[in-house]
Amino acid sequence: MSPAAGPVTVRVPAKVNVRLAVGAARPDGFHDLANVFLAVSLYDEVTARPADALTVTCEGPGADQVPLDRTNLAARAALLLAARHGIEPAVHLHIAKDIPVAGGMAGGSADGAGALLACDALWGLNSSRAELLDLCAELGSDVPFSLVGGAALGTGRGEKLTPLDIGGTFHWVFALADGGLSTPAVYGEFDRLTAGTDVPAPEAPPALLTALRSGDAPALAAALANDLQPAALSLRPALRETLDAGLAAGALAGIVSGSGPTTAFLVKDEDSAVSVAAALAASGTCRTARAASSPAPGATVR
Numbered sequence: 370m371s372p373a374a375g376p377v378t379v380r381v382p383a384k385v386n387v388r389l390a391v392g393a394a395r396p397d398g399f400h401d402l403a404n405v406f407l408a409v410s411l412y413d414e415v416t417a418r419p420a421d422a423l424t425v426t427c428e429g430p431g432a433d434q435v436p437l438d439r440t441n442l443a444a445r446a447a448l449l450l451a452a453r454h455g456i457e458p459a460v461h462l463h464i465a466k467d468i469p470v471a472g473g474m475a476g477g478s479a480d481g482a483g484a485l486l487a488c489d490a491l492w493g494l495n496s497s498r499a500e501l502l503d504l505c506a507e508l509g510s511d512v513p514f515s516l517v518g519g520a521a522l523g524t525g526r527g528e529k530l531t532p533l534d535i536g537g538t539f540h541w542v543f544a545l546a547d548g549g550l551s552t553p554a555v556y557g558e559f560d561r562l563t564a565g566t567d568v569p570a571p572e573a574p575p576a577l578l579t580a581l582r583s584g585d586a587p588a589l590a591a592a593l594a595n596d597l598q599p600a601a602l603s604l605r606p607a608l609r610e611t612l613d614a615g616l617a618a619g620a621l622a623g624i625v626s627g628s629g630p631t632t633a634f635l636v637k638d639e640d641s642a643v644s645v646a647a648a649l650a651a652s653g654t655c656r657t658a659r660a661a662s663s664p665a666p667g668a669t670v671r
């Protein structure tokens with residue numbers, strides 16, 4: 370593949386964790402997970418265009434909270450890919466954000482995966498899927514899933530993916546909170562809350578995998594669980610009110626999304642998504658609410 374003549378834009382989905390089982394802290398500080406990811410139809414777009422040096426810009430809700438220096442996962446992705454190929458990271462990356470920032474929906478990971486794919490096409494590197502997945506895993510635990518999308522079980526620290534079958538469309542409402550929650554802080558709180566207890570080995574329950582395979586929303590609702598939820602609620606007790614408001618509005622179930630503070634509500638159909646989103650937005654327990662569906666495709670060049 371030769372280098373792209375013009376800018377390359379990649380669209381990347383957000384994720385929700387329908388089962389986030391967290392094991393004890395490992396010697397490297399990470400936690401072994403059984404992490405069942407579903408990609409949802411909220412997307413960031415990353416555009417790569419030739420430039421004299423690496424620069425990053427960002428627009429959209431929460432853009433002012435996104436770092437534009439080399440800590441940005443999109444910038445890190447460009448640097449990593451360029452270093453791997455011994456070339457200059459001469460690229461301008463523009464991120465159009467729609468995934469909540471620091472919301473537990475893998476927005477930063479989406480930007481990393483998007484930048485990797487966009488730079489690979491812009492520079493004509495033609496990396497294999499396996500090479501891209503390796504680079505994603507170096508960038509962060511959730512980045513490989515942002516590349517592949519759909520539904521998958523993540524083991525190890527979440528980066529080792531096994532694709533899962535999904536037998537229908539699931540409808541969601543996401544309640545967005547003011548401010549973010551730091552993922553390391555939430556894992557730290559998990560360690561504090563579980564100190565001195567026997568943390569079981571993380572597992573994805575068969576009932577959950579069956580519910581996904583059969584597209585059965587009530588069965589999936591009964592199996593939703595997030596081991597980080599007590600830690601996120603401990604750091605943000607007000608999220609309990611958001612969870613109660615979503616259930617009162619008719620959601621089948623609600624959980625904290627990943628490390629939070631976004632809360633995710635599974636609803637029975639698209640109409641219910643519209644009414645639950647409206648009720649949550651009016652409840653005063655969240656900043657705003659968004660309806661979305663899953664599965665969604667992974668990072669895609671537009």
Ligand code: C5P
Nearest residue numbers: 398399400509510511526527552553556
């Ligand atoms: O891999 P990533 O950069 O997304 O991880 C962010 C932080 O989340 C890590 O530094 C660690 O504190 C925590 N984490 C963890 N166990 C995992 C994944 C993330 O403790 N499996």
